[in-house]
Amino acid sequence: MRVTLLSYTKDAERLCASAAHSCYSSKGASDLMEEWDERKGARWLGIPLASGHQSVIEHASYTFSIEGVSRSLTHQLVRHRLASYSQMSQRYVDMKNADYVVPRSISSDPLLEERYRALMERIWEEYRELSKKVPVEDARYVLPNACTTNITVTMNARELWHFFELRTCRRAQEEIREVADQMLFLAREASPLIFKDAGPPCISKGKCPEGKMSCGKPRKELRAL
Ligand SMILES: Cc1cc2nc3c(=O)[nH]c(=O)nc-3n(C[C@H](O)[C@H](O)[C@H](O)COP(=O)(O)OP(=O)(O)OC[C@H]3O[C@@H](n4cnc5c(N)ncnc54)[C@H](O)[C@@H]3O)c2cc1C
Numbered sequence: 001m002r003v004t005l006l007s008y009t010k011d012a013e014r015l016c017a018s019a020a021h022s023c024y025s026s027k028g029a030s031d032l033m034e035e036w037d038e039r040k041g042a043r044w045l046g047i048p049l050a051s052g053h054q055s056v057i058e059h060a061s062y063t064f065s066i067e068g069v070s071r072s073l074t075h076q077l078v079r080h081r082l083a084s085y086s087q088m089s090q091r092y093v094d095m096k097n098a099d100y101v102v103p104r105s106i107s108s109d110p111l112l113e114e115r116y117r118a119l120m121e122r123i124w125e126e127y128r129e130l131s132k133k134v135p136v137e138d139a140r141y142v143l144p145n146a147c148t149t150n151i152t153v154t155m156n157a158r159e160l161w162h163f164f165e166l167r168t169c170r171r172a173q174e175e176i177r178e179v180a181d182q183m184l185f186l187a188r189e190a191s192p193l194i195f196k197d198a199g200p201p202c203i204s205k206g207k208c209p210e211g212k213m214s215c216g217k218p219r220k221e222l223r224a225l
Pocket of ligand 1: 079080162166167172
């Protein structure tokens with residue numbers, strides 16, 4: 001898989017911090033943008049975020065390219081509704097030689113992997129045969145969840161926080177957790193003030209809401225340095 005941060009709001013932290021502080025100042029955000037420095041920014045953003053006033057980070061958006069992941073992953077991803085998506089089409093892109101993802105739990109067992117790969121070969125044989133006779137938009141019905149795809153996703157920082165809470169948690173499935181981890185590192189590199197405390201609830205809230213379902217192992221490796 002490959003996860004790239006393609007683009008994000010210019011001056012995201014300066015913008016969100018100034019917008020946040022404009023709620024408590026007689027000055028407008030245009031003047032506050034000029035006054036901003038990193039120390040003020042940390043305070044202007046830190047206070048509203050700590051009190052749950054998260055709408056202030058909706059002003060910043062981040063666009064990622066997520067490539068070589070399964071359709072199973074993207075089906076989970078697109079359940080996040082406050083986002084924009086553009087996904088590779090199985091109608092317009094030739095899938096005859098498309099690749100597929102092998103989950104680690106299967107690739108770690110040689111016998112399971114052999115059976116899995118044999119099934120994938122069989123599926124693609126059928127797909128190639130079908131696509132000689134019916135439109136590829138219909139032949140694709142036999143393709144598996146494992147089939148690889150590329151997707152471009154844009155989320156604002158508030159939705160990213162929410163996405164990270166759900167998808168960097170150990171309760172999330174492994175492939176989407178790997179993608180969410182990479183997105184978190186990229187977002188944090190771009191906007192450390194905004195994403196410093198983002199991550200699963202054991203990091204962002206300092207406690208796990210899962211009760212009996214909790215893994216009991218806080219993801220300390222995701223804490224900002
Ligand atoms: C571990 C795990 C297991 C899951 N298992 C299942 C499963 O078995 N079956 C299944 O169907 N899904 C499952 N899901 C998907 C899950 O139910 C959500 O659809 C998905 O995580 C998107 O999250 P969301 O709805 O909170 O947020 P988003 O769509 O990202 O929206 C963000 C927030 O905006 C608000 N919002 C968005 N739309 C509305 C709306 N229409 N009305 C009111 N408020 C809104 C909510 O506060 C929401 O939390 C699972 C998710 C996880 C992480």
